[in-house]
Amino acid sequence: xxxxxxxxxxxxxxxxxxxxxxxxxxxxxxxxxxxxxxxxxxxxxxxxxxxxxxxxxxxxxxxxxxxxxxxxxxxxxxxxxxxxxxxxxxxxxxxxxxxxxxxxxxxxxxxxxxxxxxxxxxxxxxxxxxxxxxxxxxxxxxxxxxxxxxxxxxxxxxxxxxxxxxxxxxxxxxxxxxxxxxxxxxxxxxxxxxxxxxxxxxxxxxxxxxxxxxxxxxxxxxxxxxxxxxxxxxxxxxxxxxxxxxxxxxxxxxxxxxxxx
Amino acid sequence: xxxxxxxxxxxxxxxxxxxxxxxxxxxxxxxxxxxxxxxxxxxxxxxxxxxxxxxxxxxxxxxxxxxxxxxxxxxxxxxxxxxxxxxxxxxxxxxxxxxxxxxxxxxxxxxxxxxxxxxxxxxxxxxxxxxxxxxxxxxxxxxxxxxxxxxxxxxxxxxxxxxxxxxxxxxxxxxxxxxxxxxxxxxxxxxxxxxxxxxxxxxxxxxxxxxxxxxxxxxxxxxxxxxxxxxxxxxxxxxxxxxxxxxxxxxxxxxxxxxxxxxxxxxxxxxxxxxxxxxxxxxxxxxxxxxxxxxxxxxxxxxxxxxxxxxxxxxxxxxxxxxxxxxxxxxxxxxxxxxxxxxxxxx
Numbered sequence: 218x219x220x221x222x223x224x225x226x227x228x229x230x231x232x233x234x235x236x237x238x239x240x241x242x243x244x245x246x247x248x249x250x251x252x253x254x255x256x257x258x259x260x261x262x263x264x265x266x267x268x269x270x271x272x273x274x275x276x277x278x279x280x281x282x283x284x285x286x287x288x289x290x291x292x293x294x295x296x297x298x299x300x301x302x303x304x305x306x307x308x309x310x311x312x313x314x315x316x317x318x319x320x321x322x323x324x325x326x327x328x329x330x331x332x333x334x335x336x337x338x339x340x341x342x343x344x345x346x347x348x349x350x351x352x353x354x355x356x357x358x359x360x361x362x363x364x365x366x367x368x369x370x371x372x373x374x375x376x377x378x379x380x381x382x383x384x385x386x387x388x389x390x391x392x393x394x395x396x397x398x399x400x401x402x403x404x405x406x407x408x409x410x411x412x413x414x415x416x417x418x419x420x421x422x423x424x425x426x427x428x429x430x431x432x433x434x435x436x437x438x439x440x441x442x443x444x445x446x447x448x449x450x451x452x453x454x455x456x457x458x459x460x461x462x463x464x465x466x467x468x469x470x471x472x473x474x475x476x477x478x
Numbered sequence: 479x480x481x482x483x484x485x486x487x488x489x490x491x492x493x494x495x496x497x498x499x500x501x502x503x504x505x506x507x508x509x510x511x512x513x514x515x516x517x518x519x520x521x522x523x524x525x526x527x528x529x530x531x532x533x534x535x536x537x538x539x540x541x542x543x544x545x546x547x548x549x550x551x552x553x554x555x556x557x558x559x560x561x562x563x564x565x566x567x568x569x570x571x572x573x574x575x576x577x578x579x580x581x582x583x584x585x586x587x588x589x590x591x592x593x594x595x596x597x598x599x600x601x602x603x604x605x606x607x608x609x610x611x612x613x614x615x616x617x618x619x620x621x622x623x624x625x626x627x628x629x630x631x632x633x634x635x636x637x638x639x640x641x642x643x644x645x646x647x648x649x650x651x652x653x654x655x656x657x658x659x660x661x662x663x664x665x666x667x668x669x670x671x672x673x674x675x676x677x678x679x680x681x682x683x684x685x686x687x688x689x690x691x692x693x694x695x696x697x698x699x700x701x702x703x704x705x706x707x708x709x710x711x712x713x714x715x716x717x718x719x720x721x722x723x724x725x726x727x728x729x730x731x732x733x734x735x736x737x738x739x740x741x742x743x744x745x746x747x748x749x750x751x752x753x754x755x756x757x758x759x760x761x762x763x764x765x766x767x768x769x770x771x772x773x774x775x776x777x778x779x780x781x782x783x784x785x786x787x788x789x790x791x792x793x794x795x796x797x798x799x800x801x802x803x804x805x806x807x808x809x810x811x812x813x814x815x816x817x818x819x820x821x822x823x824x825x
Contacts, residue, residue: 375571381539382573384561386587386638396586400577 243455250453267453271442275454278438279461281348285434286417286465289355293413296356297363298406302398304364305371316368319361327422330357335426348432354423359416363409370405371398411469418462435461483608487516487674488551488641490536495546497531505531507698508546515551518668518675520689522682524721527695530646533678537644538563550641563642566635566673570647572627574619580630581606581615587638605633625656632667643668643675649684661687682722686710694718710758715825719756725823726762726797728755737819740793742770744819754825759786759800761821764807769814771795778807789813 250268253261304312322330334354339345379401383393399406421436428437435458443451490513497506506528513519521529534540535548538560542548548556555563574583581602582589588598606612609629614622622630628648635643648664649657665688668675679685685692686706694701694709694717701721702714713719730739732753737746739755746753764787773791780803787799787807799815807813 374576375573378569378571378573379575381560382567382569382575383586383590384539384559385537385565385567385644386590386634387561387564388586388590389561392590396590397575397577401575403577 243459246452247456247459248452250449250451250456252449255448255452267447267449268456270450271453271457274450275433275435275438275442275457278433278435279457281432282418282435283461283465285348285352285355286414288352289359289417290410290413292352292356293360293363294406294410297360297409298367298399298402300360301364301367301371301402301405302394304368305376319364322358322361327358327420328426330354331423331426346429346431351424351427351432351434354427355417355420358420358423359413362412362416366409366412367402367405370402374401376401407469411466414465414469415462418465483604483636483671485636485639485643485671485673486641487672489513489515489517489549490642490674490676491547491549492532492535493547493549495532495535495542495548497528497535497540497546498543504698506535509700511693511700511703513674513676515674516672518677518688518690520677520679520685520692521695522679522685522689522692522722523695523701524680526697528698529678529680529693529695531698532693532695533644533646533676536642536676537565537567564638564640566638566640566643568628568631568635568643568645568648570650572631572651574627574630574634576619578619579615580611580617580619580622583619583630584634584637587634591638601637602633605637606630608636609633624652625660628652628660632664636671636673640673643671643673645675645677647679648677650679650681657684664688685722692722694721696721711823713756713823713825719823719825724759724798726757726759726795728757728795728797729753730755739817740771740791740795742817744770744817746819748824756823756825757817757821758823759798761818762797762799763816763818764799764801764805765814765816767814768816770817771797771815772812773797773815775807775809775811775813778809778811787813789815791815 248259249255251263251265252259253264253266304316331354334350334357335345338350344350376398379397380393383397388396419436420434421440424434424437425440428434433441439451439454439458442454492509492511494508494510495506496504496508498504509532521532523529531540535542535546538548538555538558542556546556547554550563560567575586578586581599584605585598585602588601593601603612603615606615609632611626611629611633614626614630619627619630631648645664649660652660661684668688677684677688689706691703691705692709693703696717702709702718704712709718709722713722713725719725728739730737730753731751732738732746732748733750735746736743737748737753737755771791771793773789773795775787776790776796777788779786782803784803785801785805785807787801787805789797789799791797797815801807
């Protein structure tokens with residue numbers, strides 16, 4: 218049996234401390250959502266009443282959030298993968314400059330992007346009132362994450378030679394793209410998809426400004442419930458959020474793993 | 479290798495094919511070349527000489543400057559992209575698809591041609607057997623050695639029955655021993671298949687071993703086209719002489735049918751005046767009594783089958799000489815050299 222020195226225990230304690238710092242508030246919040254009365258504490262007993270109430274009040278925000286996340290993922294796949302491909306194949310300073318500019322939507326505050334969208338499209342009534350308005354904001358915000366994740370993989374493999382190999386065997390551009398380029402970038406596409414999906418589900422800054430009373434997403438509803446309901450309801454909402462996002466992430470992972478085989 | 483698999487090689491003709499890159503860099507000066515059906519032509523030259531550009535023009539991966547034409551038999555393929563030229567290509571980096579098994583890689587060309595699954599599995603299997611890697615069919619590409627990858631790449635290029643087989647430095651990434659054995663195998667394959675093959679390399683031994691003809695290139699131009707023997711024994715210019723094999727250059731003075739070289743006089747058929755003669759290392763012999771030149775050994779490298787000796791002569795020449803492997807020479811020894819005027823080469 219190996220003996221561990223003091224340095225090991227010090228590092229282990231530090232790691233556990235950091236983990237606790239991250240995990241404890243989440244666990245406490247979820248526990249609060251299951252307690253009968255938060256101010257009395259766990260002694261007051263456990264209940265699913267708050268969860269049921271959240272479902273009754275906010276089920277449509279959950280549906281909308283998932284719907285927007287799936288639509289956003291679809292848009293970023295359709296736009297982002299070809300964009301990454303073009304950037305990976307293009308030489309020259311313009312392509313490199315665009316690559317650098319891809320961090321912009323991350324660096325610019327979501328509020329600023331949202332304001333710009335409202336200033337531009339605020340007058341388009343139906344569009345402004347529909348969930349598509351929020352979708353546009355989410356795609357704008359998440360697209361760079363997809364492009365960068367896919368681009369990173371594309372630049373790490375010899376894409377040009379792989380494609381030339383496929384072309385020499387008679388493959389047309391479409392065949393090359395879907396049978397050689399996309400499968401060999403699957404890991405980047407998966408990483409980008411996970412990122413886009415979670416960012417979209419959890420996005421608050423942009424959505425706060427873009428939503429209308431009829432197009433509330435989950436995080437907006439969460440803020441709403443914390444602001445205007447009992448703390449137990451907000452906490453139960455957080456619990457629902459986790460129950461929803463974790464299975465979807467696992468599902469995406471499994472899909473990606475199967476695609477790679 | 480199997481004799482049942484045979485391809486009908488088409489002749490290739492390049493007419494005035496030049497290639498200028500953006501920014502005006504001329505990679506290839508206008509080139510005219512005919513390659514016979516079933517012939518193996520090796521493009522040989524240092525990096526940047528235009529050999530790979532020429533291959534890519536034939537492949538259809540690049541287009542010649544306006545005016546240039548590429549013919550496969552009677553078909554003008556100048557405007558056809560590579561995917562419509564029906565060529566087989568083997569890349570230096572293999573370009574195998576990591577997302578597919580060995581069998582799927584080999585079958586890919588059949589898949590894009592719409593061949594039914596069972597049929598393409600059968601033909602891919604046959605091709606793997608031909609390359610003697612039938613047992614690797616189910617492997618992933620990252621589970622293969624370099625030599626195995628190259629066999630898969632060859633099988634994949636040949637399974638579609640290409641009109642032309644193009645090989646871009648296919649052995650460069652392999653170690654020396656493997657390179658020699660695969661070179662022999664490729665040679666046998668090209669002979670039996672009867673395919674028109676264009677092979678690019680910077681390795682003159684590879685070029686000599688594989689080429690029916692060799693095209694030596696330098697700075698975007700063809701320096702010489704000829705059989706390996708012609709290139710070796712009748713180099714067109716100093717560049718070819720130096721690039722292919724090792725060449726000694728000796729300077730002497732010719733007069734009255736004799737050439738004065740150091741202290742020796744040799745029969746000479748050329749014009750009088752200063753003369754330069756070229757002689758290969760294997761055509762100079764170590765000698766004692768009847769030596770023409772004397773000098774001291776600057777280096778002696780034992781290579782097994784021969785000993786390569788560098789001799790600095792009293793008359794100021796440095797000669798590389800191939801002596802027998804068992805010849806006992808060491809650095810600092812004084813040796814005599816015998817020349818044979820019949821073996822002199824001239825440009």
